[in-house]
Amino acid sequence: MNTTDSKVKKAAAAAKRDSFRLAALDERVRNGALARVIATLEVSRDAIIEENEKDIAAARANGLPDPIVKRLKFDGGKLDDVIAGIHDLIALPDPIGKILAKRQLDEGLVLEQATCPIGVVGVIFESRPDALAQIASLCMKSGNCAVLKGGSEAKHTNRLLYETIHAAGTEVGFPAGFLTLIESREETAELLGCHESIDLIIPRGSNAFVRYIMENSEIPVMGHADGVCHVYVDKAADIAKAVPIIRDSKVQYAAACNAVETVLVHADVAETLLPPLERELRVNEVVIRGTQRVRDIIAGVEAASEDDWRTEYLDFIVSVKVVDDAEEAIDHINRYGSHHTDCIVTEDDETAEKFMNLVDSASVYRNCSTRFADGFRYGLGAEVGISTGKLHARGPVGLDGLTTYKYRLYGDGQIVEDYAEGRRSFHFREIE
Numbered sequence: 560m561n562t563t564d565s566k567v568k569k570a571a572a573a574a575k576r577d578s579f580r581l582a583a584l585d586e587r588v589r590n591g592a593l594a595r596v597i598a599t600l601e602v603s604r605d606a607i608i609e610e611n612e613k614d615i616a617a618a619r620a621n622g623l624p625d626p627i628v629k630r631l632k633f634d635g636g637k638l639d640d641v642i643a644g645i646h647d648l649i650a651l652p653d654p655i656g657k658i659l660a661k662r663q664l665d666e667g668l669v670l671e672q673a674t675c676p677i678g679v680v681g682v683i684f685e686s687r688p689d690a691l692a693q694i695a696s697l698c699m700k701s702g703n704c705a706v707l708k709g710g711s712e713a714k715h716t717n718r719l720l721y722e723t724i725h726a727a728g729t730e731v732g733f734p735a736g737f738l739t740l741i742e743s744r745e746e747t748a749e750l751l752g753c754h755e756s757i758d759l760i761i762p763r764g765s766n767a768f769v770r771y772i773m774e775n776s777e778i779p780v781m782g783h784a785d786g787v788c789h790v791y792v793d794k795a796a797d798i799a800k801a802v803p804i805i806r807d808s809k810v811q812y813a814a815a816c817n818a819v820e821t822v823l824v825h826a827d828v829a830e831t832l833l834p835p836l837e838r839e840l841r842v843n844e845v846v847i848r849g850t851q852r853v854r855d856i857i858a859g860v861e862a863a864s865e866d867d868w869r870t871e872y873l874d875f876i877v878s879v880k881v882v883d884d885a886e887e888a889i890d891h892i893n894r895y896g897s898h899h900t901d902c903i904v905t906e907d908d909e910t911a912e913k914f915m916n917l918v919d920s921a922s923v924y925r926n927c928s929t930r931f932a933d934g935f936r937y938g939l940g941a942e943v944g945i946s947t948g949k950l951h952a953r954g955p956v957g958l959d960g961l962t963t964y965k966y967r968l969y970g971d972g973q974i975v976e977d978y979a980e981g982r983r984s985f986h987f988r989e990i991e
Contacts, residue, residue, distance in 0.1 A: 567749040570739045571679070571756035574704040577736030578678045582702045584732070586653040592699055592731045593649050597642050599727040600692070603719065604638060610715040611688060618712050626814030626874055630686040633716050641692045644941045648700045654958040655702050661990040665983060667971040669990070674962045676702035677758050681750055682943055683708040683772065684763040688716035693934075693941035695724045695738055701961040706739045706757065708747050718742070751776035761944045761956070766871070781956065783921075783947040785871045785897035786816030788929045791888040791914065793905035794827035800926055801904040802836050805877075807928040808902070810843045814873045816945060817900050817922075817932035821868060822879045823888045826852070829881045833857050845875045852881035868895040885910050889917045896920060898947040900932040921947050921954035 600607070611633040618628050660672040680703050684690045691709055698705040709717040721740040728737055741750060750757065754777040762772040762782045773780045790808055792801045808819035824832055829852070837857040840847060847853075848863040860879075867878040868891070882888045885903075892901050902924035903914040911925045922932045932955060934942025939957025946952050952960035977983040 567741060567746050568753055568756070570736070570741070571681075571706060571750065571753040573736040574679045574706055574739055575736075575756040577734035578676070578704040580734045581704055581737050582655070582676045582678075584702065586655070588732055589653075589700055589702065590649045592728045592733055593645050593696055595727040595731050596696060596699070596724050597645050599723050600638065600642060603723045604635065607638065607716065607719055607723070608634060610719045611713075613715045614688075614713050621712075623712065624874070627686055627712070629812075630814050631688070631713055633688040633713075637689050640935075641689055641696075644693060644935055645696045647935075647938075648696055648941070648958075651700070651958060654700070654962050659964060663988040663990055664968075664985050665973065665978075666986070668973050669969045671967045671969070672964050673967055674959075675965050677961055677963050679704045679706065679757050680759050680761060680943070680961065681706045681708070681753075681757045681778070682761045682763070683747060683750075684944075685710040685768075686712060688713045688720060690763065691717050691720050691740075692724065694943045695721075697941055697943055697958060697961060699728060699733070699737065701958050703961055704734075704737050704739075706741065706750065708741045708750065711742070711744075714742060748775075751778065754778045763944050781946050781948060781952060781960075782944050783816065783897065783899055785947075786818070786873075786899045786945075787821065787869060787871050787895065787897040788817055788819050788899050788932075789821045789823060789888075789892050789896055789901040790819050790929065791823040791882075791885070791892070791901070791903045792825060792828060792832055793885060793888075793903055793907065793910055793914075794825040795907035795910060796825070796828060796832070796904040797906055797926075798828065798832050798835070801832060802839050804902065804904055804926065804928050805836060806839050806843065808930055809840070809845055809877050810875070811928070811930050813845075813875050815930065816871070816873075817929050818873070819902075819929050820870065820872055820877065821891075821895070822877055823882050823891060824853075824879065825885070825888075826881050826883050829853075830856055833879070840877065843875070845877055847877055847879055849879040850881060853879045871897070885914060889914060893917075893919050899945065900924065900929045902927065902929050921945065 657674045662670045682694050725738045757778050760778045760780045762769045766785050833856045847860045849860040854860045863878045898920045900922040901918050901920045905911050915923050934955035934957040942955040
């Protein structure tokens with residue numbers, strides 16, 4: 560074991576030990592720590608922005624794509640958003656200790672199912688410094704220790720944000736291991752081996768990156784590998800709604816995992832929708848790749864290939880396909896999509912319900928932008944990531960997704976032998 564390995568494993572083990580102390584802290588202490596984080600971020604505002612400017616300059620010097628540079632930016636507006644999110648977190652109900660179910664098994668024998676923190680959450684993310692602040696604050700509110708690994712392109716901003724938040728937490732009584740930052744690629748590999756200390760890994764990055772995490776760790780992994788999101792414009796769509804929805808879904812933040820990558824258009828409205836949509840997208844410098852039926856309606860469109868339907872562009876590119884009915888659109892989405900976020904634009908209630916029921920995605924929308932798929936916009940107090948899996952948590956993962964539960968059984972001397980031998984019997988009764 561080398562020095563770096565030892566450092567990471569020791570830090571993870573310390574986080575595990577401190578996770579039990581953190582889980583026991585009263586909600587007032589956790590909310591007080593978040594209030595202290597807000598005050599400390601305000602005091603450090605100029606220094607944080609200055610460090611971020613170093614990262615932006617280095618990213619441009621290294622030729623990183625513009626969408627990635629945009630995700631890297633952490634200016635005063637982004638800081639204001641983070642602070643607003645923490646205010647919202649403080650106002651949310653305590654996710655810990657909620658009684659999910661209560662049942663009397665027998666007289667004097669009562670079982671409770673109660674929420675509790677997961678323990679130690681490892682989050683590996685790229686580019687976005689605001690993710691560090693959001694993840695740290697969510698873990699503080701939910702009583703989880705966090706081990707964070709940010710992308711090297713944001714190292715200056717991440718380091719100062721970590722130091723600021725860690726100092727705020729420890730000042731009000733959080734154990735020192737509540738927040739840990741690791742920075743090198745070697746430390747990431749070592750972190751994946753800490754299955755005795757880390758309870759859950761949440762990776763945020765490319766498909767290949769997430770697959771690597773899943774294949775190289777015994778730690779449970781929660782997250783999504785791709786964000787191949789769709790907007791389907793039905794024959795009963797209001798075109799005046801459809802064009803702005805598609806524009807916002809693609810252009811508002813093209814590098815986001817909830818940005819639309821494929822637009823499906825019903826044949827009955829293709830000639831009405833595609834010309835104004837093409838003009839709107841071109842004004843915003845979006846490259847269109849389409850099937851032959853699309854290219855027959857609008858000129859100058861690149862030919863779409865089979866690979867386009869599976870591609871998360873994270874850029875100003877969108878693929879477009881004409882379909883004959885809603886069933887074809889649903890089949891396409893379930894076949895090629897990543898089960899992230901998909902939308903139907905229609906005024907027909909029956910078709911909308913069919914789409915909402917049959918599309919197998921974590922978030923399914925009607926008549927609104929796919930960019931709403933976000934923990935902050937869902938009122939979850941930001942998010943640690945988005946899960947496209949079906950176990951434990953699905954969709955934007957906020958406070959509730961950072962909890963699990965335990966069973967608590969309260970008795971008065973009961974023993975199983977009495978029930979096994981028939982001297983006593985269970986009388987199950989749900990308790991409100």
